[in-house]
Amino acid sequence: MKLLQALADGSVVAKRNLIKIKRVPDLLVFSTAAPIMFVLLFAYVFGGSIEIPGMDYQEFLMAGIFAQTVLFGATITGSGLAEDITKGIIDRFRSLPMARSAVLVGRTTSDLVNNALVVVIMMITGLIVGWRIHSSPLEALAAVGILLLFAYAFSWAMAWIGLLVRSPEVFNNASFIFIFPITYIANTFVQAEKLPSVLRHIAEWNPVSAVTLAARELFGNTSPLQPAPDVWPLQHPVLASLGWVVVFLLIFVPLANYQYKRAVAR
Structure with a gap:
């Protein structure tokens, strides 16, 4: 019964967040502007030399752009929660007869929908610059599903950080410091084999690398001429990606809920 109430209340909160995107379309515009810039920059400026x-x-x-995009999209969860705390929105939620977990469930769900819209826009942009899908429709859908699942799990980590710092400005600085290394020390934009030895080992075990390679394989964007990976996460990227999703959810769902209880009790 409590679970059903949390889901029902969470859907109401999610609807509230989606309506905010509708009323402030700049949120969607600017969340897609940066990934489009990265596509054009890497495809036309650096692409000729790589x-x-x-x-x-x-x-x-x-595939690397998709992975980076959904990670940056997941940061909306943390910044949104930090902003709601600062503006007193969370205090208003406390006065309503709703499940405590509804705020987090609604926030992560609405941001998942936002990420899905952004991925669709990025796929259209990719098709314009020459990207093509060489697999079946089901495999392509599976690639999108893995990207969104990972984004959803990662958004719970961002929720925990957003509740921890309680300031949108601090959260934005903290998240960028964390996300840039994990998206660049990976196989997102260059092959992991071409990185220096220490960075290569980090990239091979980076969850972003597994998600990126899983998307590449499911989209059919691989070549037999590329060297075979010699570490388990990159040999089985789909399984590794799903495993990372489970790990993130097991760790950060309880942490985010615990931090939310502490934040609203202050």
Whole structure:
């Protein structure tokens, strides 16, 4: 009964957040502007100097852009919660007969919908610059599903940080410091094999690398000329990605709920 109430209340909160996007479309515009800029920058400025054996760089690039995009989209969860606390919105929620977890469930769900819209826009942008899907429709949907699942799990980590710092400005600075290294020390924009030895080992076990490679394989954007990976996460990227999703949820769902209880009790 409590679970059903939390889901029902969470859907109301999610609707509130989605209506905010509708009324302030700048949120969606600017969340897609940066990824589009990255696509154009890497495809046309750096793409000519980066060689990927057996395939065009645009096709190699897009899976990395998708992974980076959904991670940045997940940060909306943390900044939104920090802003709601600062503006006293959370205090208003406390006065309503609703489940405590509804705020977090609604926030992460609405941001998942936002991420889905952004991914669709990015796929259209990729098709314009020359990216193509070489797999079946089901495999392509599976690639999008893995990206969104990972984004949803990652948004719970961002929720915990957003509730921890309680300031949108501090959260934005903290999240960028964390997200930039994990998206660049990975196989997102270059092959992990071309990185220096220490960075290569970090990239091989980076969850972003597993998600990116899973998307590449499911979209059919790989080549037999590329060297075979020698670490388990990149040998089985789909399983590794799903495993990371479970790990993130098991760790950060309880942490976020615990931090939410502490934040509203202050």
